[in-house]
Amino acid sequence: MSDAFTAAEREALYKAIFSRRDVRGQFLPDPVPEEILHRILEAAHHAPSVGFMQPWNFIVVTDPAVKAAVHADFQAANEEAAAMFEGERRTLYSRLKLEGIRDAPINLCITCDRERSGPVVLGRTHMPTMDLYSCVCAVQNLWLAARAEGLGVGWVSILHEQALKTTLGIPGRIVPVAYLCLGYVSHFEAGPELESKGWRRRLPLESLVFRDRWEDREPG
Template identity: 45%
Template sequence: MPPPADGPQFSLQFRQDFETLLKWRRDVRRFRTEPLPDGMLDHLLQLADLAPSVGNSQPWRIVVVENQEKRDEVRACFETENEAAAQEYPDDRATRYRQLKLAGFKEAPVHLAIFSDTDPDQGHGLGRATMPEMLAYSTVSMVHTFWLAARAEGIGVGWVSILDPATICQILQVDGNWQLVAYLCVGYPEEEHVDPELERARWQARSPISSRVFHR
């Protein structure tokens, strides 16, 4: 059935371009150091703010990490947790793990720490009494919206998860109700690839969607 006449009309070219955008939305770890154009970050955050959220609560809280000392502390936290993670693998896998580039702290011109407010006034609690995790899921939706918006502008995003949330909260001195969801490195990619870096490094290949769809 075609969309209603008063709804948005997306051309075949747009739909094809959207599929291309999804395919090229890669986790970037290798950045150029040049800054984003003036106003670009604000533009991307405005688009990200259009993401859906439970009860229209918009629980995301975004910290733009500009202070170099704080960036260095975050990077030190990553290095500590990254080495601890490596030690969890057997020797051969640990060696391969240490060879992976898993973050772009040094080069990325923009660092964003994304938190989710665990008890926001906005939304009046709608939709989260039985599933309070919907707040964090909403924030993840915002992150993905930001990611696609950035990629559409030729900007790369790297999501760094090898961090201790409590340490990051302490470094950035955020509200006690805020839960760390993502630390993003943002900037222009040094190189472009349609396939994930972990596939190229032969760490883990993607599996077909059919292996993750179940019918009841």
């Protein structure tokens, strides 16, 4: 078939998937060329979306003052989050670097306009959250494209949603889906950082796959 992947193309895709990392502490100050930023945004824009509604917008943040405001909110939210854990878990949490907001040359907020295609959207009539899931597909497309370009991405989710909307001037009807840190990095970790730091391990795939019906069992 003319549209079949070559072996090299297939391997490149899997390399991007398996070497993708959530980057927090390895960002370099080197600027990201506009043409590369455009390519990865184009990849995000080609994500699948319910009813082809394309509900996403992309807010590119480079202003240090804006980054500082987002970082200040992260610090407040992070203190609240740390208090939710106890004992050794809280101690380990306090040692983790969970953002690269001020270090990364680019911050990027991906949002969802839930009204973009009107009140009735093909494919969202019975599962209304499909527009949000579509935006998550855009995040993943961008993440893999960035990895192929040699760029690191870190997803910062420890933020107050309303504070983020205020800082970025996001209208009330728009939902922030992802706040990402983006830039060149000194290196990519061999494996997920939370796994190497002892927070969680990757579950075995066979414990997560069922056939035909849900099985009432805990992942191994």
